[in-house]
Amino acid sequence: MTEHSSEPNIQNAEKEPSLLDKLASLTTIRNIEQFEFSLLKTMAELLEIKEISMYKVRGASSKCTLMVYSSAVSPEKDPETYSFQSHEDYTSEINLPPDIETALKRIKTTGEPYISDKQGQRYSIIYPVFEDNQVNSLLSFELSHALNEKQIQVLANLLGIAHNFRILLDENQRDKLTGLLNRHTFEESILKIQELSLNAGHCCGQQWNSENRRKALDGLGYCLAIMDIDDFKQINDRFGHIIGDEVLLLISYIMKQNFRTRDLLFRFGGEEFVVICRVENEQNAHTVLDRFRRVTADYRFPRVRTVTVSVGATMIKKNHLFATTIIGRADKALYFAKKNGKNQIHFYEDLIRRGYLVEHDKAGTIDFF
Known part of the structure; x- marks a missing residue:
């Protein structure tokens, strides 16, 4: 694999305080959906990428929930296609795309992130998020290089902290017997439906x-x-x-x-x-x-x-x-x-x-x- 000299510095002595600040900011959020969007935003900033997607898989189902965070995109690039604010996020329910489904099968076999080399210039990376030893979500993004071990460790630590905090949010917002949302979150949800x-x-x-x-x-x-x-x-x-x-x-x-x-x-x-x-x-x-x-x-x-x-x-x-x-x-x-x-x-x-x-x-x- 060709080595590249320019890599996003997602962990070094100068960046560490910024990472701690980001973690502190994440753990002040009390809404699960906002938390997941903020997590994607944090990862996009750490990796210095313009867009990151999260595919939340549903067991053996072909359906998944797509959550996307996009940073600013220059309108000169394609004014008919792009018209973003400084940041944008959205969700939708879709069928699992074939390339993501292929990556998911590979990840279930190897337990490792799926990396596709696009002619040595761009790397498409599908990163698994595990819950109870099962793949819960897949993070999809592109880099100019493959992830090195240190970057993988930082992402794993960040996702581990995020996973533990999400459990706490779930416990507060969900009915203990059924796992459905509880009445406490109902009025807030009404305000957010628009x-x-x-x-x-x-x-x-x-x-x-x-x-x-x-x-x-x-x-x-x-x-x-x-x-x-x-x-x-x-x-x-x-x-x-x-x-x-x-x-x-x-x-x-x-x-x-x-x-x-x-x-x-x-x-x-x-x-x-x-x-x-x-x-x-x-x-x-x-x-x-x-x-x-x-x-x-x-x-x-x-x-x-x-x-x-x-x-x-x-x-x-x-x-x-x-x-x-x-x-x-x-x-x-x-x-x-x-x-x-x-x-x-x-x-x-x-x-x-x-x-x-x-x-x-x-x-x-x-x-x-």
Whole structure:
């Protein structure tokens, strides 16, 4: 392998205080997604590279979540393609690209970073992030040289510290039984949903300018649904709380299998679960939620056998961003589903249209018919 004289100095006596400062800054963040973006930014600065990607793999699934951090790019390079601010980050759910899938297979065999030499001028590096001895994520970036042992050690130490801190964040934000997000993080998530983006163009290796991203977001909406296990008290009374907990665990498992990685899944308390998903319209949201309802009803739970869920949902509007307003609308639709047969889905907006609910604007109250 050809040696190169110019390498980014990611660890030396002069840089060490800067690295400590970066670590200190990272550990002040309390939001997992912000933390992961900041980690990518820190690594990009340490390696002196313009872009770094994180592919969060999902076991044997062909799906992954792509998270990208890009530093400033000169608009003269290609004004039609690049239109970045000083820094930009985004996420999207994609199929695992063939080159990343090839690298993943090699990494699982060797346990080492995957390095592809591009004619001795650029090196494409796929760096694994392990969790419980399994590859959890893959970091992808390019350098003018292969990583040396010292650089690999620095990255390993940085990722080790980041991994331990992320565990602490998870413990604070996730329900201990199911591993889903907890109620503590719900209101914060409502405030952040407008910042979530779905940049399909990134999946194909294309960079969208700000106008294209705005148009894409204008065509998408958000749906919030409350999902309540039908007759859960009877399950606890008849089979005991251990079996009841097993039902909660299996419901959370079905949720993880049937919703996308980017959807926000919460255990809201007791037998209630909440999902916030990005959808094109109400019909699309109904399709997604009804699939979950049907899969749950068809699942054979140990001892209990059949468990069903009732679902109340609402579309999140730009002028209705208060958590109490949004959850209140979904709760009214859930109440209607419970009172009218259970194991069904109702949307607040549809109940209003059909005259089953009447909202009084002045009093802010709801009448049922």
